[in-house]
Amino acid sequence: MRTLKDVNVGETVNVTKLNGEGAVKRRIMDMGITKGVEIYVRKIAPLGDPVEITVRGYELSVRKADAEMIVVE
Amino acid sequence: MGIRIALAGNPNCGKTTLFNALTGSNQFVGNWPGVTVEYKEGKYKGDKEVTIVDLPGIYSLSPYTLEEVVSRNYLIDEKPDAIINVIDGTNLERNLYLTTQIVELGIPVVIAINMMDVVEKNGDKIYAKKLSEEIGVPVIEISALKNRGLKEIVDAAVKAGKEANPQSPKHRFDGSVEHALAHIEELCLHNIDDENVQRWYSIKLFERDEKIQEKLGLSSDVIEHIEKDIKSCEKEMDDDSESIITGERYNYIGTIINGCVKKAAKGLTTSDKIDQIVTNRFLALPIFAVVMFIVYYVSVTTVGSWATDWANDGVFGDGWHLFAIGSKAYTEAADEYTANQLIVDGYDLIVEETGAEPTGEFEYPVEDEETAAVEYEKATLDDYEAAKAYVESNEEPDPANYGVWIPGIPVFVEAGLDAINCNDVVKGLILDGIVAGVGAVLGFVPQILVLFIFLAFLEACGYMARVAFIMDRIFRKFGLSGKSFIPMLIGTGCGIPGIMASRTIENDRDRKMTIMTTTFIPCGAKLPFIAMVAGAIFGGAAWVAPSAYFLGIFAIITSGIMLKKTKMFAGDPAPFVMELPAYHWPTVGNVLRSMWERGWSFIKKAGTIILLSTIVVWFCTFFGVVDGAFTMLEEDQIDHSILAAIGKALAWIFIPLGFGDWEATVASITGLVAKENIVGTLAIIYGASGDVYETMRSAFTNASGFAFLAFNLLCAPCFAAMGAIKREMNNTKWFWRAIGYQCGFAWVIGLIIYQVGKVFTGEGFTFGTIFGLAAICCLIYGLVRKDKYNK
Known part of the structure; x- marks a missing residue:
């Protein structure tokens, strides 16, 4: 099972599933990361975490720990 | 009858700019009761009967963040006459997500598509009329920055408010969700008159929103019953209820947006190009260091320290030279006079102590004003004669004789009190108690204002979000935010602006933690004390001062780790998903206004x-x-x-x-x-x-x-x-x-x-x-x- 954490910079992936529950999951979904959405991984922060992604036409910063909840293909 | 209009929208959608443009200086800034979330209200410039309330920037109406709870409580309980939903035209898709929730509240909504100037510059096209038909509310294109469409949007909102005929949301969920919603409404919401509000509550109950369950005072029987409906729907859709609703909303937006927006072929925008450099793997840290150095250098070392010295030693001290004219000449003259005076005093001291005049070279004490350290210097008898002659032939320099000397407030007050023969107790109370106290409040204001200009600029231009992005990895280990870096850095100069700088941290727990730990860093005022301890107790050992800083950093790290695990910092873990807004040049007016609002709140709330x-x-x-x-x-x-x-x-x-x-x-x-x-x-x-x-x-x-x-x-x-x-x-x-x-x-x-x-x-x-x-x-x-x- 591949998650957003494993995606390389410059890759575009599709979200297939979101793990987790409650506030964390809701917040991620509220920001537009829902099933089926396309995510482009733009860059990794200079210290290696978090990652910057493009989703629904805007830029979002996601920690790797949270990115692990996002299953992609 | 007055009309109340609420402004609602995502963070960074230009809501504050719009609010400022609509209300001008007729603003009231405060806090929502009991929380740190800011409350802003103002009268519309064009019609004093229209009150505009600026809600916090939010992405959703979920029960999980303070801002969202405050906003939705206001909308449900206070029921403003109309809502202006501000939308960033360059980012319609995510902004409309909040819209789908706002139109369900049973309050008339008009949509303001903001930043139309940028949209047009990018060559994109938005079909407002089509969007209006799809959502079922008026849509008006505006640019708060360029003062475009402002009258139209307020007129539309006032009209909608007066008609008081709220839209019924056009969006329908999947069949099985609607089925469950209907059940819930029938079960426990039929006593609410407004059908729209019924629907809003039913959706929230479907999402298992505990705050709404509590608010409606549902019995456990009813909740159990609802749970059955939810479960069967979840089983059918193979997902949890919150995700179903969120997913469906975004899917719905996906279906309407294609007809409403035409994007120009996308090259790199200016913002993208800036970002490629600013958060570049190799350049990000050097650039960050330079930006932080400038912030520190200006707001602490140079302008900030001049401002504080001027306010503390000038306005609330002896006085100051207007435009610093004559200040240097006076300092030189005063220094020379003092140097000579010290030699004479040292000589007299020896005479007093030994009863005999020194016969050759003698030592005299020189005290450091800041640290009270005393050093002995040598002087010959010739030095003494020269010094004595100088002191006798010159008077002690008076600052009033150099340039334009403006006496400090305490000097004025003292002269006034002396003139009326005020007794010593009252005089002491006024001078050393009240005037000194007011001085302590106002003395820091100039420096705070300087810092706030920077913060407002960094926030408005979009760099502050990048600061969090760059520093997050280090600080989150201690329960802090990447943005905590700035309070700590400023805290090395002065803890007060440092604490005030924590305002930029959105997350409540991160902010509280930052406030609690910022003053562990030794500030400028602690330095004389550190030097005194080093000099008096440790014989001037060089390791004492650095150890104070290490102690401060150690205290922040250990406190962060320990506090993060305590009950008072417990709660739902908030994920760090943060929008990185496009860079843009802020307006001078907005930066100054933000500076003043924050500075004023310090005077008002901290002053007492x-x-x-x-x-x-x-x-x-x-x-x-x-x-x-x-x-x-x-x-x-x-x-x-x-x-x-x-x-x-x-x-x-x-x-x-x-x-x-x-x-x-x-x-x-x-x-x-x-x-x-x-x-x-x-x-x-x-x-x-x-x-x-x-x-x-x-x-x-x-x-x-x-x-x-x-x-x-x-x-x-x-x-x-x-x-x-x-x-x-x-x-x-x-x-x-x-x-x-x-x-x-x-x-x-x-x-x-x-x-x-x-x-x-x-x-x-x-x-x-x-x-x-x-x-x-x-x-x-x-x-x-x-x-x-x-x-």
């Missing part, structure tokens, strides 16, 4: 506590019992003061820390007025019986001296900083938690340093060492214990 505590400490310092009579004291009679009595009563607290005498205790208390006062107080107390540094050296051992230093660096900051903490916490309980924690932590660290330090400074293993070691064990336990409140 600073003023009151300064007066109380003044009273305790200058009143006391001499020869059985309660009277006002001279400065050097501090050992008779109420403060000394308090010091004697409290000194036992510090016995385990090795400095359980009233002198050190009193100095710590006066340090609460301003940390540099510790030096002055110790100089008065220890100076009474000879050389300050020597007396101090005999009063402390190495272990107790360092414990004394550590305690005063880490304990509650000065009153001005406490005022800032109170203002930023906006909650009395949290204020006392912060102060209590700081003092407790400082005490424990002092205990460890003294008791364990004794072993290494030759006093050997004592009974107290056990307590020191036990305290270390507690600290380690606090650091490594399992976090049972958070995952």
